[in-house]
Amino acid sequence: MSLSHAILGFLQQQPLTGYDLKTQCFDISVANFWPADQAQIYRTLDRLEEQGWVESELEIQRDRPNRKVYHITEAGRAELARWLITPQPLPIHREPFLVQLFFAAQLPDETILDLLEQQIAAHEAQLHAYEQIPLPPEVMDNDRELALARLTLDMGIRSETMYLAWLRDAAAAVRRLPARKREDGE
Amino acid sequence: MSLSHAILGFLQQQPLTGYDLKTQCFDISVANFWPADQAQIYRTLDRLEEQGWVESELEIQRDRPNRKVYHITEAGRAELARWLITPQPLPIHREPFLVQLFFAAQLPDETILDLLEQQIAAHEAQLHAYEQIPLPPEVMDNDRELALARLTLDMGIRSETMYLAWLRDAAAAVRRLPARKREDGE
């Protein structure tokens, strides 16, 4: 499972708590292509510990809840190394909006265009959010990790850009659509 | 849930069995953006019937297993109409390969390039599969359903095309990557 291996990946860089993983790792750097729920992160850490791929120490804190700091084990490093060279399956796309559009033939054109506009606004916001993420320009780059992070961000930006172009072309196509057949009662 | 509404969408066009839905509907037209497992389709039909959105009749067959033919109810049509004008959330992307690439910094460049090549081959195959799907050209088109189906297919083709361009650029970027830091034992 990719969530387990993403956690191993982060833990290989440094020891972290479940809270760190959620707020500093997942929500920031990989939310784009692997969003993760807080509860799922904690339960996956439990499972990783059972499997011997990570270990934890309780760090007692005053004034705050205690932290459970996880670090990767040798077995965990081996598992990560194995997974990192394993060919990955293509992503499974599930797009509610495409389902909607596929079955939208009975709707008036104006309604379809409204739905398209709403998607355009949402994807514009997403693209804008990606573009705000500061990563130093490539020329400055002598850090492999940073360069790879940039590649994944670039994928997000291209994906949203492509989606927006398609949405605008789809709107144009909807304006050229033949009229609906009249239903009884209309 | 989109699966329920996709089923309602197909049943609005005509009565169908679970088997029809799997083999004639999902696997052919919407597998691209909403793949569906056979067991899940049957269980969702049960639930739709409980909710009163579909009804079924058992059709006795000789020489073959009996068919349970589902049709949509008025309540089902109303639910579909409601859902069709409800703004849909952005799709959630979970891409194992991007997770892999994100954590690939310790791998030798050649290994990363191999992984990219493997993804390129897979996406090329997917693109090729999409391009084989015959849909009449737009000029011939006076069918709203067909036009909308074409839009969703176009999305698939653009998506794969974009992905391939990114993969090739990513390979070029990997060739420009700074050298790895030597690990102990290497």
Add this chain to the structure above:
DNA sequence: GTCCTATATAGGACATATCATATATATGTC
């Protein structure tokens, strides 16, 4: 004779993901 495919439905088991809530303390805001 055995195996595979097609037609057809269905359940068990499991994996994965989400949502809500509980607990506990400190700090800041209205």
Add this chain to the structure above:
DNA sequence: GACATATATATGATATGTCCTATATAGGAC
């Protein structure tokens, strides 16, 4: 005083999705 936010972990319940298997008959391939 009430409420929200940050820090931190954890569980229950539920939703969603996948995999495997069972059942039953017919036809074709080897």
